[in-house]
Amino acid sequence: xxxxxxxxxxxxxxxxxxxxxxxxxxxxxxxxxxxxxxxxxxxxxxxxxxxxxxxxxxxxxxxxxxxxxxxxxxxxxxxxxxxxxxxxxxxxxxxxxxxxxxxxxxxxxxxxxxxxxxxxxxxxxxxxxxxxxxxxxxxxxxxxxxxxxxxxxxxxxxxxxxxxxxxxxxxxxxxxxxxxxxxxxxxxxxxxxxxxxxxxxxxxxxxxxxxxxxxxxxxxxxxxxxxxxxxxxxxxxxxxxxxxxxxxxxxxxxxxxxxxxxxxxxxxxxxxxxxxxxxxxxxxxxxxxxxxxxxxxxxxxxxxxxxxxxxxxxxxxxxxxxxxxxxxxxxxxxxxxxxxxxxxxxxxxxxxxxxxxxxxxxxxxxxxxxxxxxxxxxxxxxxxxxxxxxxxxxxxxxxxxxxxxxxxxxxxxxxxxxxxxxxxxxxx
Amino acid sequence: xxxxxxxxxxxxxxxxxxxxxxxxxxxxxxxxxxxxxxxxxxxxxxxxxxxxxxxxxxxxxxxxxxxxxxxxxxxxxxxxxxxxxxxxxxxxxxxxxxxxxxxxxxxxxxxxxxxxxxxxxxxxxxxxxxxxxxxxxxxxxxxxxxxxxxxxxxxxxxxxxxxxxxxxxxxxxxxxxxxxxxxxxxxxxxxxxxxxxxxxxxxxxxxxxxxxxxxxxxxxxxxxxxxxxxxxxxxxxxxxxxxxxxxxxxxxxxxxxxxxxxxxxxxxxxxxxxxxxxxxxxxxxxxxxxxxxxxxxxxxxxxxxxxxxxxxxxxxxxxxxxxxxxxxxxxxxxxxxxxxxxxxxxxxxxxxxxxxxxxxxxxxxxxxxxxxxxxxxxxxxxxxxxxxxxxxxxxxxxxxxxxxxxxxxxxxxxxxxxxxxxxxxxxxxxxxxxxxxxxxxxxxxxxx
Numbered sequence: 001x002x003x004x005x006x007x008x009x010x011x012x013x014x015x016x017x018x019x020x021x022x023x024x025x026x027x028x029x030x031x032x033x034x035x036x037x038x039x040x041x042x043x044x045x046x047x048x049x050x051x052x053x054x055x056x057x058x059x060x061x062x063x064x065x066x067x068x069x070x071x072x073x074x075x076x077x078x079x080x081x082x083x084x085x086x087x088x089x090x091x092x093x094x095x096x097x098x099x100x101x102x103x104x105x106x107x108x109x110x111x112x113x114x115x116x117x118x119x120x121x122x123x124x125x126x127x128x129x130x131x132x133x134x135x136x137x138x139x140x141x142x143x144x145x146x147x148x149x150x151x152x153x154x155x156x157x158x159x160x161x162x163x164x165x166x167x168x169x170x171x172x173x174x175x176x177x178x179x180x181x182x183x184x185x186x187x188x189x190x191x192x193x194x195x196x197x198x199x200x201x202x203x204x205x206x207x208x209x210x211x212x213x214x215x216x217x218x219x220x221x222x223x224x225x226x227x228x229x230x231x232x233x234x235x236x237x238x239x240x241x242x243x244x245x246x247x248x249x250x251x252x253x254x255x256x257x258x259x260x261x262x263x264x265x266x267x268x269x270x271x272x273x274x275x276x277x278x279x280x281x282x283x284x285x286x287x288x289x290x291x292x293x294x295x296x297x298x299x300x301x302x303x304x305x306x307x308x309x310x311x312x313x314x315x316x317x318x319x320x321x322x323x324x325x326x327x328x329x330x331x332x333x334x335x336x337x338x339x340x341x342x343x344x345x346x347x348x349x350x351x352x353x354x355x356x357x358x359x360x361x362x363x364x365x366x367x368x369x370x371x372x373x374x375x376x377x378x379x380x381x382x383x384x385x386x387x388x389x390x391x392x393x394x395x396x397x398x399x400x401x402x403x404x405x406x407x408x409x410x411x412x413x414x415x416x417x418x419x420x421x422x423x424x425x426x427x428x
Numbered sequence: 429x430x431x432x433x434x435x436x437x438x439x440x441x442x443x444x445x446x447x448x449x450x451x452x453x454x455x456x457x458x459x460x461x462x463x464x465x466x467x468x469x470x471x472x473x474x475x476x477x478x479x480x481x482x483x484x485x486x487x488x489x490x491x492x493x494x495x496x497x498x499x500x501x502x503x504x505x506x507x508x509x510x511x512x513x514x515x516x517x518x519x520x521x522x523x524x525x526x527x528x529x530x531x532x533x534x535x536x537x538x539x540x541x542x543x544x545x546x547x548x549x550x551x552x553x554x555x556x557x558x559x560x561x562x563x564x565x566x567x568x569x570x571x572x573x574x575x576x577x578x579x580x581x582x583x584x585x586x587x588x589x590x591x592x593x594x595x596x597x598x599x600x601x602x603x604x605x606x607x608x609x610x611x612x613x614x615x616x617x618x619x620x621x622x623x624x625x626x627x628x629x630x631x632x633x634x635x636x637x638x639x640x641x642x643x644x645x646x647x648x649x650x651x652x653x654x655x656x657x658x659x660x661x662x663x664x665x666x667x668x669x670x671x672x673x674x675x676x677x678x679x680x681x682x683x684x685x686x687x688x689x690x691x692x693x694x695x696x697x698x699x700x701x702x703x704x705x706x707x708x709x710x711x712x713x714x715x716x717x718x719x720x721x722x723x724x725x726x727x728x729x730x731x732x733x734x735x736x737x738x739x740x741x742x743x744x745x746x747x748x749x750x751x752x753x754x755x756x757x758x759x760x761x762x763x764x765x766x767x768x769x770x771x772x773x774x775x776x777x778x779x780x781x782x783x784x785x786x787x788x789x790x791x792x793x794x795x796x797x798x799x800x801x802x803x804x805x806x807x808x809x810x811x812x813x814x815x816x817x818x819x820x821x822x823x824x825x826x827x828x829x830x831x832x833x834x835x836x837x838x839x840x841x842x843x844x845x846x847x848x849x850x851x852x853x854x855x856x857x858x859x860x861x862x863x864x865x866x867x868x869x870x871x872x873x874x875x876x
Contacts, residue, residue, distance in 0.1 A: 034756075038475075041673050044504040046475035047497035050756040052464065053481050066531070069460035071481045081461070091532035092454050093539060121503055141674030142855060176798045178675040186674075186798045226643055255450050256554040258590055258598040318453065358874075359792045359805010362823035363590065363598035368643070368874025370803045370827040387801060390827060390874040392643060426876045428643025 004031055006153035007163065009055065009073055013082070014155050017059055020082050022089070026058040026100045026156045026292050029073075035115040036146035037124050039173075042131065042139060044124055047117075058100065059085045064092040097317035101292035102158030108286055111167035111194045115147035119197055123171065127201035134202075135211040137218065141175040141186070145196065148284075154292050162292060168284040168413070169196035173207050177215045184217040184385075187354065187373045189236070191412030192284030206235070206410050213354065217373055220387035226428045229350035230403075231391065232343045232377065235410035235417035237353045242276070242331060242417070244361050244395040249300070249308075251315035258363050260396055261306055268304045271402035275334035276301040278326065283413040285330035293325035300331075304400075332416035336405025343404045343421040345380035350425070351389065352377055361395050368392035391425045398422050434470040434512050434736070435494075435571040436714060437487055439463075440755040445531075445611070446560035449538040452546075457535070464755025467494040470737075473507030474498050479756045512736040514746035516573035517711035521698075522565075523581050525609035534559055534611055540618055541625075545589065549629050553598060556588040561610040562859060566713065574715025580707055582859055583607055583614040584849040587621065589628055593636045601632045601808055602790070606849035608706045631789075631808055634820035641809070641824040641875030647785035648826065648871050649778050649812065652845035655864025657791050657804050659693050659766045660852065662830030664862075665796030667695075667723045667731075668749075668761045668854075669738035676798040678729060686729045687834030693724040695733050696765040697748060705765040706848040706861035711748060713759040718748030723766075724834075735761050753856040760855060767863035771840025778839045778868045780815040786873065787812055788826060793850070803827040806873075825874040833871050841866035 010029040017025040031053040038046040055078070058067045066088035070081045123145040131138055147169050154162040172190030176183055191205035202208035233241070253259035261269055277299045280287035287295045291313045299307045308324050316323035344352060351374050358369025370390050376383040404421030441463040448456040466479035467490040476497025478490050529537075538557050545555045561583040568576045584606040593599045603624055607614040650658060663686070665671060666678040673679075678686075687693070694700075697718035698708035709718045714736050721733045734742065735750035738761055750759035779787055787810045794804030803825050811818035848861035 040670070043507075044474070044501060046477055046758065047501050048477040048758060049493055049497055050466075050478070051480045052756055054462075065454070065457060067456075067458040069458070069462070071462045071464065077461075084459070088457060088459065088531040091530070091535050092457050093452070093535065095453060097453070117500065125504070139675045141671065176675040181677070181680050183675050183677045183798050185801065251455065252448075252450060252556075255453060255455065256556065256590065257451075258554055258600075260597075314455070357795045357797075357803045357827075358825055359794070359803075359807070359823065362807075363600050364593070366822055368641075368823075368825040370801070370825065370874075372797070372801075387799070388828065388872060390643060390825060390872060392824070392874045392876065426643060428872075428874065428876075 004053065006031060006151060010153045010155045013055055013057060013078060014157065016078065016082050017057065018157065020086050022059040022061050022086065024060040024100045024157045028056040028152055028154045030054050030150065030152035032148065032150045034146055034148045035117060035120065036144050037120040039124060039128065039140050039143035041141060042128065057082065057085055059089045060098050060100065061086065061089045063094045063096050063098055064089050065095065065098040066092055097314050099313055099317060100156045100158055101160045101313065102156065104160040104162060104292060104294050106162045106288065106294045108164040108166065110286065111283060112147065112169065113149060113165060113167045120145045120147065123196055123201045130202040130208065131211060135215050137177045137179055137215050138211050139175045139178060140173055143173040146170045156292055160292050162288055164286045164288060166286045168192045168194060171201065171204050173210065177218050179218045182218050184214050185372045187214040193413055194283045205412050213373065217385035220385040223351065223376060223386055223389040223427050227349060229425060229427050230347045230421060230423045231350050231353045231425050232347060233353050233420045233422060235419065237356050238333065238417045238420050239415055240356045241395060241398060244365065245399065249310050251312050254309060254311055254315055254319050254321065260365065261309065264306050265308060267306060269306045270301055270304040270399035272304040273336055273402050273405045274301050274304050274399065277332060278330055279332045279416060280327040280330040282330045285327055285414060287327050289325035289327060295325040295327040298324055298326060329414035333418055335407045335409050335418050338404050338406055340406045340408050340419050343406055343419055344377055344382055346404060346421060347377040347380060350377050351375065351386060352382055365395035367395060390428050393425045397424065433509065435467065435491065437465065437467045437491060437569050438713060439465050439567040441565045442754055443563045444560065447534060447538060449542055449557045451554050452539065452542045454535060462755060465490050466755055467491040468758055469494040469498045470512065471495065471498040472502060473509040474501030476501065477758045481755065510737060510740040513739050514572065514714065514716040514736045516570065517715055517717040518575045519710060520577040521708065521710045522577065522579045523609060525613035527612055528610050529612040537616065541621065544618055545625065551591060552589055553592050554590040558586040559611055559616065560584055563610065568713055568715050570715035572715060574711060576711040576715055578710060580859060581609050582706065582848045583609055583611045585614060585616040587625060587628065589632050591632050591636055599632065599635050601628050601635055603628045604847065604849045606847050631820065635808065638820040638822045641786065641821045641873045643873060643875035645870055645872050647782050648869060649782060649785065649787045650867045651787065651789045652841065652843055652864060652866045654788055654791050655768050655867050656766065656845065656847060656862025657794050658867065659768045659864055660763060660860065660862045661794035661796045661804055662800060662802040662833065663693060663723060664695065664763050664766045666798060666800050667733060669732045669734035669742055670761045671798060672732050673738060673741055674798065677800060681729045684729055685727050686831045687724050687727040688837040689727040690771050690837050690840045691724055691727050691834050692769045694767055694769065695721040695723060695763050696767060706846060707765050707859055709748060709764045712750045713752045714750040716746045716748040716750065721747045721749065733761055733763065735759060751858060753858050757856045762858045763852060763860050765861040765863065768865065770842050770844045770865040773839040773841050775841050775866045778841060778866060779812055782812045782815060785812045786810065786821065787817060800830040801827065802830050826871050828871045833869050836870040837867050839868040
């Protein structure tokens, strides 16, 4: 990566915005270098090296706001972008909730700062060898091992200065298993870590389990009949539940007044078995918010009680709710006391759900979806893989109906999640 | 032309704008311009790719890095290089539409739409409008001799109305408009939208009293807005050659019946019925001349969409389907304009012919599978009883084996609806369009 001085770039852009006449401004200068070794159809296929850079500008004039991003840092494009931004901002409606961060200071250096191509190659070799040895019916359609170095420098007209150099490794595996003319559903997993050498490829991000499970999903059957049963959600499926909750406590739903939890802070909204908190220092995550605040640790659920909402600075000023900065990712649900096996053995009739394939849940939380990469559970015993099976329910109700949390958790960097047992789902 | 080594370079600029207005508040007012140069090289059976942004980096330097990356892959052992098929193409295809809308005009239009909704529908809980456009300009050169300048432009506008149901829970409905070009090419004026918003509001009122769908297998009439999604998700993805090579069940079904004889499905390259489609691809990002891929003809699976490499592996011709989303992406096999072609039936007759079932009108998103088992979310639908529409139903999901569902199609309407509002996801996002007529079939609905 070239030695572009991001601090100088950001400060220069900020000074130009001041000259342009903005009342307040935020500038992020960033540069990302990535080395990615790809697998296609069970073979190493492509080595990809990319370098990207970006200037993200937010400008306020007369309480009117606009933003722009450009990748050409040259004098003329920057001047033109700032002039256009000024026009855009002046065209925007006046909104006293608009503001930029002030007085924030941080310097983050985290994770591996240099790529090691030999390490990436070793990890790809390990993965392919594992597949061939342990799960030969599995076809890795796409996969990769990569290193990313994301550097950024953020400044605002109100004295915020944030510097970040975030390095991390990633692995991803996507594919299907095949036996003659029968094929499984596709399946995938992946995540980010700091030290890829620490473990064998198959031991990262549940890759071995995913490959083995998918081989067991070639031959499937429908669940048969309609009934109300229980599910054990794998961490991949738990992440859908988490995303819905995060949407409910974030800006858009809070501003629109359509959040189910707008007035529920301090009240129980979920099972007492559920506790959710941030892990903004996780691999691949920087503890900085998109609106240029340092993101301290935050606790969202404590034993089912909603501890906070998460409006941005704008959302906070718009709604009067307390501002809670959050990073782009980095969350964990606390481990429970039961083993995965115990969760399964407690299910009289239902399914072990690998993945929920569904549309966006309705505003009130209602959803229905096809359960993919899933197995029937009957009398506490995992049976055949399922096809053409749907479940329906309500996300808010599911949070309340969590009746078991596993002590094992899957760490994908951005998320550290357990398996959850949930009652009251409609199967069809 | 078949060669065992290959090189392409791409200069790619991506411009986007996006405005989000929630209850009259301009929550997002953003523009991005992203440019870059990339090179991809195929040597000795391996690929190398490199890209950069910023001024002053010679293309030769990027090509050299991509070549070194390809050679570096030799650490995995010697490999026989494939002879990559596909002709070359020289041409320029740039869409020239109306004058662009200024940011001020766009913001004023959003505010006008919000104010009109608030005044006209006092019972609304909230409004949400998104307006945006996206413009890709690509200049592709290849060692096969292709020199292509192409542009893909699309504009979209989402309208969402939110009310409360009888229990005070939020209920919402959305309408999406999209077109080729920028926001100046899309007719999203109040005059044009008012009748559609009126209709949307009527659906919202019906949905406030919606009943749950009965889960299980039902006769469904899928409005034309849904057929494109069915085409894309259900059989489009399983007909992408890389997924076929990965084990999709379609690999063994060429020449076999996979749908009713009423169904013909095509991934259109650039022209349909004498008119340029929404996402016209005359040559793909490998410089291959693009042609229509007829995936299903009269119910029979006929061919797949392919890149140069997947065509070589399958021993077929390349269809010009390799596309990259941003300047740092390598081309992958992607759909372009996937459609089920119209039939001869009338929508009203198709509904009248259902004794008990559902009319599915709007969808939110969908997913495909290598098994052809698909799903997509349904955000607006009504019961059909005795050939007439009944209650609205709550949000649900439709799913099934695409092959079983398409084989059950017994009516295809004579109209067609196109849209290009969403993104297709597959390692990279991608702008695509989808189209189709109304279909009547048997499919699985989620519900109690």
